[in-house]
Amino acid sequence: AQSVSQHNHHVILSEAASLELGCNYSYGGTVNLFWYVQYPGQHLQLLLKYFSGDPLVKGIKGFEAEFIKSKFSFNLRKPSVQWSDTAEYFCAVNTNRDDKIIFGKGTRLHILP
């Protein structure tokens, strides 16, 4: 069965620090990969996605993620975080065999001003 593992449950950083959130998935076939963000009081929003092609994908608000197939990983990065990045981040995977999206448990990111 497919699964998604997010390494960090809670991350606290100061503004301007660099961010990397880990994500690993388990599935041997072709995958589509996503990062969703949930800001306080708001609904889930798509941050970025990978379907095929360049494994380095850029999303909104300066976020990027790199797909490393050999490591089954899709880590999220941002060179310099802002207080407004405080949110919960979910890594998710979908396969071409199935329409459902499998989510990780989420990482709660808290940025100190």
Next chain:
Amino acid sequence: DAGVTQSPTHLIKTRGQQVTLRCSPISGHKSVSWYQQVLGQGPQFIFQYYEKEERGRGNFPDRFSARQFPNYSSELNVNALLLGDSALYLCASSGNPYEQYFGPGTRLTVT
């Protein structure tokens, strides 16, 4: 354009009761999916409907059912509610089956 809308926003029910949650997809989207998000967890897939047909079902008991209407809106029904059904229920619509847009959710509390 309006995003995915869900109603009601909040709901409080008693154990054993039945509940119906509603979702309207983004205009032009023909696929609707339902997810359950328990506090501290990521969303878990319940159902997906496309053109009124069930396309996928997650690992949920038969107390959970859903349907999609000709206008692509959808309802999620849960019978014989249990305390453990308390959660945020999310609806997502998609034009592309692999890219889903989420609504604000319905917060269900079972007492």
